[in-house]
Structures are given as C-alpha cells and as structure tokens.
Amino acid sequence: MWNKIRSLIFWLHEPDHVARFQRYFGVLQMFNSQPDLKLKSDKKNFNKTQSNKIKSSIPNGVYHPYHERKITYDTNVLDECIQELERSSNKVEEKNISSDIDYKITSWFWYYFFQFGSSLGNEIFYILFFPTWIWNVDGCVARKVAILWAFFMYVGQATKDILTMVRPSSPPVVHLEKRYVKEYGFPSTHAMFAAGIPLSFVLLSYQRYDFPLWIGLICAAIVCIWVCLSRIYLGMHTFLDIIGGTLYALLLIYIMFPYINVIDDFQLNFILSPLICFFLGIFLIKCYPSVKQWSTARSDTTVILGSTFGLLSAATIMQKLGLLERPLSPPVYSIIAPNLGFCVLRTIVGLLIVYTTRQLVKTCVLRVTSALYGLDWKDPEIKRFAKVEMPYYYLTYFSVGFNIAFACPLVFRLMGINRDYSYTEL
Secondary structure: OHHHHHHHHHHHOOHHHHHHHHHHOOEEEOOOOOOOOOOHHHOOOOOHHHHHHHHHOOOOOOOOOOOOOOOOOOOOHHHHHHHHHHHHOOOOOHHHOOOOOOEEEOOHHHHHHHHHHHHOOOHHHHHHHHHHHHHHOOHHHHHHHHHHHHHHHHHHHHHHHHHOOOOOOOOOOOOOOHHHOOOOOOOOHHHHHHHHHHHHHHHHHHOOEOOOHHHHHHHHHHHHHHHHHHHHHOOOOOHHHHHHHHHHHHHHHHHHHHHHHHHHHHHHHOOOHHHHHHHHHHHHHHOOOOOOOOOOHHHHHHHHHHHHHHHHHHHHHHHHOOOOOOOOOOOOEOOOOOOHHHHHHHHHHHHHHHHHHHHHHHHHHHHHHHHHHOOOOOOHHHHHOHHHHHHHHHHHHHHHHHHHHOHHHHHHHHHOOOOOOOOOOO
C-alpha cells in the first residue's frame, strides 16, 4: 500500500506532466540540440564577463541555465506579463529581445485565460480585492478572512522553505513567471490561497447573510480549479504541488475555522491588541525559516503579515473610538444591493490614499534604514538584506493595511460617501 502511494506521489511530481499540459494549451519550448552550454570546470568560477559572453552568443529564444532576469524589486507579476507579451509578440525590435524568453505562445486565448487565473492568487489581486470588499461590502467578513489569509500564507511559505522541494525543472517545463523561479514549489501557496480564501469567504458570509450556500461553494470551487490549473500552465508547479497545497489549506481551515470568531472578538475589544499585532508580526518574521539563497518568499510573507496586522490594528482603534456600529439584530441579514456610484467613488478615493501611503512610507523607511546601516538607498540589492527587507516591507504594508481600515473610512465619512455600517462591521 505504501509503495503505491509513494509511486503516485513521485508520478504526480514529474515535470513531464506539466510540460505536456503546457504544450496542449499552446506553450512551446524553444531550444537547440545542446541546451546546456555550461562546462563542468566553470561551475565554481563562472564570472560576470564569461556569463555575458556566453549569453551574447546564444540565439534569442534558446534556453540556457544562466538566464537570470534583472530583478526589479517593486514590480509585480502583471508587469512581467506585459513585458513578456510585448517581446513574444515582436512589438519591440529583434535586437532588443533578451535571451531569457525561451518559449513561444501559439494560443493567446489560453495565455490570457491562465494568466488571469493565476493573478487571482497574486499580489495584484490582494491589493484590489480586500480593500474593495472592506470599503463596499462587509468589513467584518473581510477582517476574519484576512486573519485566515495571513495564517495560510505564513504556514504555507514557511513549509515551502523547510521542505525545500524545487519547482519543476526547465527543460522540459517552461517557466513563464521568472519572479518566482527561485522559490520552492511544495506546497503551492497559490493553491492554498485559491482553496482556502474563497471557501472561507463563502462560509463566513453564510453565517451572516441569506444566500444559497451551494452557489457560493460552486463559485469557490471554480476559482480554486482555475488558479491551480493556471499554475500548471505557467510551469511554476507540479500536480503534486497544487494537490498538496489544496489539501493543506483545507486542513488548516478545519483547524482554524472554529476559533476565528473568538480571535476576531478578542482583537477588536482588547485595548492592547494593536501593540500585540504589531510585535507579533515582527516576531513571526524573525521566526521565519532561513533560506540558503534569497527569494521573494520572505518579502511576500512580510507584505501579507504587515497588511493584515495593520488592518486588524485599525479595526481595534475604530472600535474603541466608537466608530463601528453594533447591529440592532443578530444575523442572518438580507443582502442589499449597494450604490454602485458610491462604490466606484470610494474605490478610486481609497486606492489613491493607499497608493500615497505606500509611496511615502516605503521611501521614508528605505532612506532611514539605509542611513542607519550606511547603505546606498538607490541600490536595489540592499533590499535583499534582512535588516532592510523586514522594516521596508513590514512597516510599509502595516501602514497600508492600517489606512485601508482607518483613514479611508474616515475620509469616506467626511465626504458623505460612506456605506451603511449598521450590520457590516461587528
């Protein structure tokens, strides 16, 4: 029995299945008969000059083990997708096309379809979805889901860096998201997000609102399958990674869900919870597993912890100031259609506040930390240092999360465009 399970695990982890899936949906790898041009004697003494010389001798579109993108630390996956689309579509001159594009797209429908599906688990989705839900729908549900989100992602990212199971190898797989190549693969945190967050939203909303549960569960399942298959299409995970991530998220929901209301009630009503949240985030980042080589995993985890704990801290202060209204009757409530005009206006004003907060805080934190450690704040490499990376991301996104739930609602009230808070916050 154990041998069959072991064989199934190894079979699911084979990169050939991912490569076949990619080819079926129109991602073709381009390489010559000798894709690996690295000499064994050069492994330890390969310097920058040799790397540039070899890269310049390889035709465009050929895979090479030394392909490494120049990392732009403040760009997101969406920026890279646009850049790769422009290159693959020959919208730039041939002489400017970098040799890091090692694939050809034959079906743009599936490319856009799966890129969008993958973006549902990326930072661009977090930035847009959570604030929009808080400002326009229900702060109570969003707050509880944010707690689960931070829990899922911290545990998932830490598990990745403890197990150190690499992503599917290329070749035969084509990696379409270069930003995440250096991260480990198992379990897939995109799958954890896709399985855990939609399901949590449905279950928590069902506790408060009257709607058919089966419709919510079907929508959650569609999102989960879409995101998981998108990660296969992009070549970032094996089938074992996404199955493991999905099951892991369901297990964590089973463990955490019974306590979410207790946790939310405690952090709302205990006056010192903002301080606890702030220092708990720092403690968790300090406890994050150390990795052999730098990757985006630690910074992404710091962003999630910072924004979540900032959001929770703001909710506590709003409660203590008497700005959160307690409902006159217990749930379940009927769903009321929002004023779409006010929704759009709140979203635009809120995102402007969030963007301003992010730019101001990150600039100040980066310059202050650089001055403290005698570093050049203009050098993007310093953001790899833990002593800079942690305060840079944590303080920036703690401020962003705080203003999402504090400054933005106050501005909405002053402008007279606030939503009904009578049963959506407590």
